[in-house]
Amino acid sequence: MTSSYNARAVVTGAGSGIGRAFAIELAARGGEVICADISLTRAQETAAMIDGYAVACDVAIREQVEELALFAELTFGSAPTLVVNNAGVGIGGKPVGDIGFEDWNWALGINLWGVVHGCEVFLPAIEAAGEGGFINVASAAGFAAAPFMAPYNVGKAAVISLSETMAAELSGTGVKVTVLCPTFVKTNVALDGRITGAASTLAENLMRSTGFTPRKIAVDTLNKYDRGRLYVVPQLDAKIIWRLKRIAPALYTRALGLLGRLAPQETTEKAGV
Template sequence: MINNAGVAVAGELDAISPENWRWIVDTNFLGVVWGCRAALPVLRRAGGGIILNVASAAGFAAAPNMSAYNATKAAVISLSETLAAETGGTGIQISCAILGFFRSHLTEGLRAPPAERAVARRLLIGASHSAGEAAQAILAGGEERRLYIVWPREYRIFWRLKRLAPVLFLNEVSNLTGAELARCRDCKAGKAGGLLEAPR
């Protein structure tokens, strides 16, 4: 079972509507829960198999203005860890893909104010990796029976830094994201050029 469905919501926590909170929780987290619940009885009868849950680096990076997305992806990581403990010794492999930026269609349905939308769109368009590369890495990690599939490879440094120096890591993430948002807001106000233009 591969639980891969995902949507995105951005904006400050108190600016996100209850409807958008329910929308993202239902898809990003509860969608994974229901997928796991459907798969477990089948895999138990078969004597083994794999459940592969797709999360995101957002689940540990906790960038500002992404509370809804971050929280649902962190929940997927925690759920996967719990399932790994519950299925230990049963032949059922639990893997969680913790992915960084790659080119995808995620921003097409993004619910967000203009500046946050521009940041997300800019990061995905500029990503150097494709969805095909992500899929290959995820399947390889599952075959290796890894619980955490952190990809692209350079994100493993961030993953470890978060655990070794969490406050330093979160400060750096906040500073980087804040600067990017400021640039997008300045652009929208006519103080800078290019960020909100459609790609050519």
């Protein structure tokens, strides 16, 4: 049975946050870990903690993900047994119609295409080996659909759908798929992303005050991956949203709209990456 223990693992976005926590926990479970990140310095910092391997990789660029897969095959001597498609960025603060295509392309390039590249590039070798799996990091935002977060919501919703589709296609093959849908986690995603105005302050405060630690998220997700779970919805608020939207979807959307109209509007310029 495919397991997170003694894995040959590739983790994207491993330079900080949830990605770093996945890398550390996988190494603690006896695995060999390749830490990939757009920042080689951050990747090297994580790799040094676990005696792993560091690779610079922009997951939005398919050729770089293909190079990462080649490095993994040469390093491990075979296909990885676990790919954690974690790399992602935060974006929010503007309504549809005011976002701009540059921000759409930037967010979807990483949050959606990064996961697509990771699945398309790594899956053939993993499927041929008949064992292994994927953990795709989405977000509760993918089903919560909160106002002023459209690029983030759309990307994460697509990752959930991609994971569900893969799970159906790979049923019975020995290749597993798990999709992680957290709410707030104590990471730098709000600081490193493009969350503007009042939304940025709100996100930072919620992450500090209510967010789970990255380690707690990583441990819970790996344990549920080992048990064959498709969905990991680790926090109570995410579970409540999940159920409310399915019980009363129209009412849920109207309530979100009301909250959105009451929210403070953006007052500052777009933050840099």
